[in-house]
Amino acid sequence: MTPRKYLTKMASVDVEDESILASIFKDSFPENWRENPDFAAYLSELSSYGVEKLNREPERLSEERAQILQQTRELAFSNYKIFIRTAECTKEIYRDFGLVESSVSRLLDKLPGFGEKCRGFVKEAEEIGASRRMNSLTLNRHTEILEIVEIPQLMDTCVRNGYYEEALELAAYVKRLEKKHSSLPVIQGIVNEVRQSAQLMLNQLLQQLRNNAQLPVCLRVIGYLRRMDVFTEAELRIKFLQARGTWLRSILGSIPTDDPYFHITKTIEASRVHLFDIFTQYRAIFSDEDPLLPSSGQMVNESAIFHGWVVQKVSEFLQTLETDLQRGVGGRLDSLLGQCMYFGLSFSRVGADFRGQLAPMFQRVALETFHKAVQEALSKFQEDMNMYTLISAPAVLGSTIPQVSPSSQPGTLQPPMALLDFLPLACFLNNVLVAFNDLRLCCPVALAQDVTMCLEDALVKVTKVILVFHRAEETAFSSRERELFHQFCSAFAEDMVPFLNRCLQVLFPPAQVAQILGIPPTQVHKYISLGCINMNMVLEPLEFILPKKELPPVGPDTSSDLETMMPPGPQEGLSAAVESSSVPVEDQKGDVPVQHTGSASTISSEETPTENTKVTPEPELT
Known part of the structure; x- marks a missing residue:
């Protein structure tokens, strides 16, 4: 019976028969047989046999089995070479399939990299092509490019x-x-x-x-x-x-x-x-002219x-x-002032005249120089007084110095010859006269009060030094020494101090000071320490030593008389400062214009500053 027949018969068996057969032969066969359709068809066929046929069935199966085995032997015997060749071919095919499979696997592994390299090659080829075209274009324009590069x-x-x-x-x-x-x-x-x-x-x-x-x-x-x-x-x-x-x-x-x-x-x-x-x-x-069309932005004041x-x-x-x-x-302060004034005058042409700023500067320097000289004179006087003795010095000096005839040089402002008998006073006066000579070269009237106060302070200190000398030596004075000391104080009070006062009035004429202040000349003396020494303040500590007599009053304006007493020529002395030209400056103490008197004159635009003018010194005591 063929399998097709088994299947046909099995299809005719209803569900109930199948369940019966399954329950009968449930444990008689392996599980894998039950899934075989031929096995199920064969069971269905057996169920349709009668008893006799079932009894003959084992024998038939044995014969059929023997027959199949015999046919198999004959087939194997007659075709064994084909079987061997088939086995060999199968083996070779398996081996070749393995090689092909491994090669295909390797090929599949290398295909992505190969694809990337191909794409890179294509890209590089495109770049090389573009570069070649660019190089060709560059070569065609080589001259123009070279000019730009250079x-x-x-x-x-x-x-x-x-x-x-x-x-x-x-x-x-x-x-x-x-x-x-x-x-x-x-x-x-x-x-x-x-x-x-x-x-x-x-x-x-x-x-x-x-x-x-x-x-x-x-x-x-x-x-x-x-x-x-x-x-x-x-x-x-x-x-x-x-x-x-x-x-x-x-x-x-x-x-x-x-x-x-x-x-x-x-x-x-x-x-x-x-x-x-x-x-x-x-x-x-x-x-710096204004533009015709102002810009819209913020203007800068150029x-x-x-x-x-x-x-x-x-x-x-x-x-x-x-x-x-x-x-x-x-x-050489006067020469320097003249050059500075000429410099400021040149700058006035461009609107930068700074001459007004020079006056306070030179005024301060002149005052400091004068103050320093006076302090040095005071220190020298104190040293001289520490070593001074009154033993018959006037007699020795007076016998060797000839008397100066008043008619030899009429009207000349001469230092008092009486001071030659007293060396400390003579040296002090000489040093102060040197300071006056330096000051007159650059002597603004604005310094009148400062110079006067400086000189007053120095004279007050001189008075104190004299008093210290008196207290130290009074107990040891002999009658002759006491007389000499009284003469010493009289020379200081009656000769040196009035002479210094006249020198101040020559430097700062009261008429000129009054004109600047806008007051009558007779009222100048009311201003304390303004070109006139306060003699009462200086000499008051020496009243108990000085002879009992009134001091000569100081006139309100003696500058005109003093000037008429000064002869022309090289002996002008201190009056040279008064007669020199003046430069207007600004007074630091107010809005009153102050006349600068000195040897430096105002220089015009055509003039040039000169070097130091030679100063005629004041006669000194020897």
């Missing part, structure tokens, strides 16, 4: 050789290239190199302004700076003034500082000449820049002047 080198050459016109043209061309091709790295590199060369050119131009540049050079340099367009107009003015100021400082810094007078005179000359040149250059280059710079330079000069004056210029 611009930085050409710019540097022009700047270093001073060809600023060509350098500015190259810089303008590079700016146009930057606007068109700012994204190209080559153009960016060229722009950066050109900017470095432009910075070098800017430094060179500013360095030219820091040298001794004349007006044409300054005009050309400022023109280049304007075309470079790196500074605004206000910044350009500041740069110009800074550069010229640097050059001026180098000139002033090269002046030797060993001698204060030489240093300040050379500083005045260099500052006057070079500053005036800078002013001329600035006004020729920059215009004229204030120049004004501030001028004020700074004047302040620096005044500071240098004050420093050198403090160091000391000897007896």
Whole structure:
């Protein structure tokens, strides 16, 4: 029976028969047989057999099995070579399939990398193609590209050789290239190199302004700076003034500082000449006129820049002047004042007249010099008094000095010859007269009160020194020494103090002081310590020593009489200060103008300051 027949019969068996067969042969066969359709069909066929057929079924199966085995043997015997060959082929096929499978696996593993390499190759080939096309285009435009690439080198050459016109043209061309091709790295590199060369050119131009540049050079340099367009107009003015100021400082810094007078005179000359040149250059280059069309932005007061710079330079000069004056210029203060006044007069042409600031400075220096000289005279007097003795000194000196005839030099303001008998007083008066001679060279009337008070203080201290000497030596005085000491005090009170008072009135004439104060000359004496020593205050401590007699009154104005007593010629003495010309200055104590009397006269624009005028010294006591 064929399997198809089994299936046909099995299909005819109903569900109930199947369940019965399953329950009967449930444990008689392995599980895997039950799933075999041939086995189920065979069971269905067995269920349809009768008893006899079932009894013969084992025998039939045995015969059929033997027959199949026999056929199998015959088939194997007749076709064993084919079976062997088939087995060998199958084995080789299995081996080849394994090789193919492993090769396919390796191929699959390498395919992604191969694909990436192919894509990279394609991309590289495209880049090479594009590069080749670019190289071909570059080769065709080689000359033009070479000119552009060599611009930085050409710019540097022009700047270093001073060809600023060509350098500015190259810089303008590079700016146009930057606007068109700012994204190209080559153009960016060229722009950066050109900017470095432009910075070098800017430094060179500013360095030219820091040298001794004349007006044409300054005009050309400022023109280049304007075309470079790196500074605004206000910044350009500041740069110009800074550069010229640097050059001026180098000139002033090269002046030797060993001698204060030489240093300040050379500083005045260099500052006057070079500053005036800078002013001329600035006004020729920059215009301070109002623009016709004002800009919409905030206006910068450009004229204030120049004004501030001028004020700074004047302040620096005044500071240098004050420093050198403090160091000391000897007896040449009048010559120095004349040069400074001429300097200020030159600056007045450019609206920077600083002569009004000179008066307080010279006034202070003159007063300090006088005060120092008076203090030295006072110290010397105290030393002389410590070593002074009254033993017949007047007799010895008086016998050797000839008497001066009053008619030999009528009207001359001569120091009292009586002081020659008393060496400390004579030396003190000589030192004070030296201070007066130094003061008269530069003697503003504004110092009248200060000089008078300084001299009064010194005379008060002289009085105290005399009293100390009296207290120390009084008990040991002999009658002769007491008489000599009384003569000493009388010479101090009746000769030296009135003579110093007359000297003050010659230096500061009461008529001139009254004119400045706006009062009658007869009222000047009411102002304490104003050109007239307060003799009562000075001599009051010596009243118990001095002879009992009234002091001669001091007239309100003796300057006219004193001046008529002064003969012309080389013996002018202190009156030379009065007769010299004057320079108006401003009084620090008020708004009253103060006349400066001294040997330094006002210098006109056509005059030039001269060196020290020779001072005729006051006659000294020997």
